[in-house]
Amino acid sequence: MTSIHTIDLHFLGSSESTAAFLIIGPSGPVLVECGPGSTLNTLVAGLAQYSVKPSDIKDVLLTHIHLDHGGAAGWWAQQGARIHVHHFGAPHLIDPSKLLVSAQRIYGDKMQMLWGDYLASPADKVNALHDGDVVNAGGLQFNVIETPGHAMHHMAYQLGDIAFVGDVGGMRISARNHIRLPTPPPEFQREVWQASARKMRAKGFSRIYLTHFGLLDGPEVVAVHWTSVEALADIYANFVYKQIVSGADRDTIVQRFVAWEKQRMQADHMSEADLELYNGVGPTDMSADGIMRYWKKKMGSS
Numbered sequence: 001m002t003s004i005h006t007i008d009l010h011f012l013g014s015s016e017s018t019a020a021f022l023i024i025g026p027s028g029p030v031l032v033e034c035g036p037g038s039t040l041n042t043l044v045a046g047l048a049q050y051s052v053k054p055s056d057i058k059d060v061l062l063t064h065i066h067l068d069h070g071g072a073a074g075w076w077a078q079q080g081a082r083i084h085v086h087h088f089g090a091p092h093l094i095d096p097s098k099l100l101v102s103a104q105r106i107y108g109d110k111m112q113m114l115w116g117d118y119l120a121s122p123a124d125k126v127n128a129l130h131d132g133d134v135v136n137a138g139g140l141q142f143n144v145i146e147t148p149g150h151a152m153h154h155m156a157y158q159l160g161d162i163a164f165v166g167d168v169g170g171m172r173i174s175a176r177n178h179i180r181l182p183t184p185p186p187e188f189q190r191e192v193w194q195a196s197a198r199k200m201r202a203k204g205f206s207r208i209y210l211t212h213f214g215l216l217d218g219p220e221v222v223a224v225h226w227t228s229v230e231a232l233a234d235i236y237a238n239f240v241y242k243q244i245v246s247g248a249d250r251d252t253i254v255q256r257f258v259a260w261e262k263q264r265m266q267a268d269h270m271s272e273a274d275l276e277l278y279n280g281v282g283p284t285d286m287s288a289d290g291i292m293r294y295w296k297k298k299m300g301s302s
């Protein structure tokens with residue numbers, strides 16, 4: 001019998017912010033997501049609770065290569081695991097120099113504290129995926145679903161009527177009544193994300209696992225979730241659009257966006273602690289920048 005375990009990586013010391021998933025299949029354990037280097041010890045300790053040793057992990061499936069999802073992939077590859085990742089992401093695992101330069105630009109001297117070590121993956125350990133591929137791992141079949149919008153190189157993984165959805169499902173911490181879309185630069189694209197949400201809804205999954213954070217259980221809950229994600233992409237884009245056409249500068253737009261996100265959370269009866277939790281995973285200023293960038297590209301190209 002296959003079992004699925006959500007492992008809390010306690011990213012930056014907070015519970016329920018970022019997960020990795022351990023799936024124990026008929027012929028061995030599989031990881032979906034591995035988190036950043038900074039939480040590697042937590043992940044290894046989490047696996048030990050299920051009597052899984054690092055050397056038992058032969059396959060790691062990444063939804064995308066952002067550091068909170070796949071920062072530790074190189075370490076796993078160097079232990080001998082195969083890393084499965086979108087073909088756009090694969091070169092960056094093998095040669096992470098560009099990825100690290102752009103992360104360094106964003107995170108500066110906080111880089112090590114946030115993300116820990118990022119190691120290169122040996123090329124023969126990286127399996128570059130395309131939409132519709134099947135990954136055979138742990139005696140299980142994972143169907144690969146290309147789901148761009150948060151990032152161009154985003155994949156979701158279907159296992160029967162279950163899916164591991166990474167960030168295309170947004171953030172919804174432990175099934176709380178609040179969804180936030182992480183829309184960091186440079187790849188947020190409203191229409192593309194919405195198409196991915198519709199694609200996922202059409203699959204009729206009975207359960208989905210969000211990296212931020214945990215299980216959404218029940219086909220109705222899941223369907224409504226995708227509808228909300230699709231609607232939110234418009235709501236986010238429209239809010240920022242109004243600010244741009246009003247002539248507000250970047251800092252003002254960020255300020256207003258942050259305040260608006262806080263109001264949205266309060267309207268959903270979230271606490272201050274929840275606000276901090278959501279902000280820890282998806283910083284609102286970064287999300288505002290990502291949507292501004294989306295509009296800049298779109299306006300520039302029309």
Ligand SMILES: [Zn+2]
Pocket residue numbers: 066068069167182211212
């Ligand atoms: Zn993420």
